[in-house]
Amino acid sequence: MATKAVAATVCCSAALLNASFAMAADTAPKPSFSADPLATWQTDGIVWSLASARGVVYVGGTFTSVRPPGAAPGTKEVSRRNFAAFDAVTGELLPCAPSFTGGEGTVRALKASPDGRVLYVGGSFSHVGSTGVASAVALNTAGCTLRKDFRPAVSSTVRAIDTTNRTVYLGGDFERVDGRTRNHVAAFTPKGTLLPFEADIDAPVRALSVVPAHEKLYVGGEFERVDGRSAHSLAALNPTTGELTRTYPSWLPPDSVVKSIAYDGTRFYVAAEGSGEGVFDGRIAGRISNDAMVWKDTCLGATQAVLPYEGVLYSASHAHDCTYTPGGFPERQDRQHLLAQSPENRRILHWFPDTDEGVGKGVEGVGPRALAVARGILWVGGEFTRVNDRPQQSLTRFGSGPGTVAPVVPALSVSAASPGKVTLRWQTSWDRTTAALTYRLYRDGRLVSRQTSSSTYWHRPWLRYTDSVPAGTRHRYRIEVTDGMNTSRKSPSLNVAVPAKVTDKGAGDPWT
Structure with a gap:
């Protein structure tokens, strides 16, 4: 009798588990992408940022060359100094290849204008080709030429860029722009004129997301105070004046910082990275209309990027314990580096392409660091060296439709x-x-x-x-x-x- 009871319990438990999986699958949104990677070029260093415009994907980072799909490190390399461009659909390497050198020799932020005609580039560099610049420039996407009008003099690294039709916002480590005080955030006209917009932020800004329809500029980073008020790592500013309009005092613990912010039609999403015990490493969803928190997941493993797309929230992290997040996984001493979640309720969806964490150059290896969608294809950049257990360095992409493996x-x-x-x-x-x-x-x-x-x-x-x-x-x-x-x-x-x-x-x- 005892054996039959145990067997019945196991049987019923399995049936209930499968029923719960089926119910969740029926009601959950469906990821738009396969988990099987497409053939993609590779870089020999870290990819920090991705942007797309008019069928082209732009890649910025800390690297000296790119090589074709399948090529081993050190073989078939083509020179590209911290910047490269690819056809969004075919993945073909394009001739657009300005070199970004000097300074720390790195491109950390890319953002296209709303009409796709201009690509804004930020980082730590003093030259584009032979032209002297100061960590922020703009390129014409047609012809891949350096614009003469947008060349601000930025005193230190630019780590975030966002744009509207009328304004370009920069965030980063800097404290002066064009000889004027601008503490870690600044705003310009598209032609490069510094605007009176000003906010006194006491530490680096790492994320910007402007929502023109709601007159909000979300700012994230390592800061503790904005305009003399307590505002740990996340704040909302007036996009015209820079005035602090909202703080989020209970959203993040002291040892967590914001690495990425993105929004869809109704919500904004925050990616956090923590260090030490009792940190928050996951994602938060807030309502744009009133800045109320919608949900906060409990995953551990620093999140570097968030991207909402067609009803699903994608993220890049090294998540290793999502026990208390719906659909999540327990601590197993391994890590999952790409996730898809329901924006409605934070449930982790069954979509598990993966990378390794690579070898960081002066930074902790965390795997993927940047996400972008172009022409229905998800591009992923970072410092990884393997994708789905196969060699692939720092850049990969996933097409639409079902898997092929x-x-x-x-x-x-x-x-x-x-x-x-x-x-x-x-x-x-x-x-x-x-x-x-x-x-x-x-x-x-x-x-x-x-x-x-x-x-x-x-x-x-x-x-x-x-x-x-x-x-x-x-x-x-x-x-x-x-x-x-x-x-x-x-x-x-x-x-x-x-x-x-x-x-x-x-x-x-x-x-x-």
Whole structure:
């Protein structure tokens, strides 16, 4: 009786788990992208920023060359000094190749104008080609030429840029612009005239997101005070004057800072990075209309970028413990670097492409650091060296539609064999884009069982099937698994000799 009760409990638990997966899948939004990467060029250093305009993706970072898809480090390299451009759809390397050098030799921020005609570039550099500049410039996207009108003199690194039709905002480490005091944030006309907009922010700004329809400029970074008022890491400013209009005193603990801010039609999203115990590393959703918090997830693992797109929130981080976030995973001493979540309720969706963390140059390796969508393709940049367990450095991309890689076929084993019956077992596989997988079991080439079960990389239940066969016979069993679009190869044959009678081994022992 005890054995039957345990079996019933396991069975019912598995059924409830699969039912909960199915219910969540039916109501959750669907990610727009496959988890299988497209062929993509690579860089030899960190990608810090991405932007797109008119079918071109621009890549900024700390690197000296790029190389084709599949090329090993040091081979087939093409010179590109901290900046490169690619066709958004084909991924082809384009000839747009101004070099950004001097200073710290890095491009940290890219942003296209709303009409896509101008690309604003910020970082720490003193030259574009042979032209002397000071950490911020603009390029004409047609012809990839350096504009003469937007060349502010910025005293230190630019780390964030956002634009409207009338204003360009810079945020970063600087305290002076064009010889005037501008503490970590400044505003210009599109032609480069410094505007009277001014906010006294006491430490670097790392994120900017302007919402013209609501007259708000969200600012995030490492600061503690704005205009003399307490405003830890996140604030809203008047986009015309720079006046502080909102603080968020309970949103972030003392040792967490804001790395990225983005918004959709109704919400804004905050990405945080913390250090030490009791920090917040995840994402927050707020309502633009009244700045009320909608949700706050509980994942650990510093978040570097957030990007809402077609009803899903994508993020780049090194999440390693999302136990208390719906759909999340427990601490396993490993990390998941790309996530998709429901903007409505923070639920983590079943979309798990992944990178490694790479080797940082003077920074902690965290993997992906920048996200952008261009022509329906998700581009990801960072400091990683592998994507989905295959070599790929610092840049990758994911197309639309379902995955193209079949799940890994499980290994079959005999759980029990007795005269007239064989019980087989296997551990479920998992798929990066599909939770519910179907397992088809064959005896001697004939389909005898079809079971569907939901699994994730952190939760892979075991399945069983008891086959009724004549005593004293021999059979070959094989299994395959499908996600509905892609089907694995059949497993190697498992040869089973069915007992003719009960032996001293007992009916529960396998015969193979």
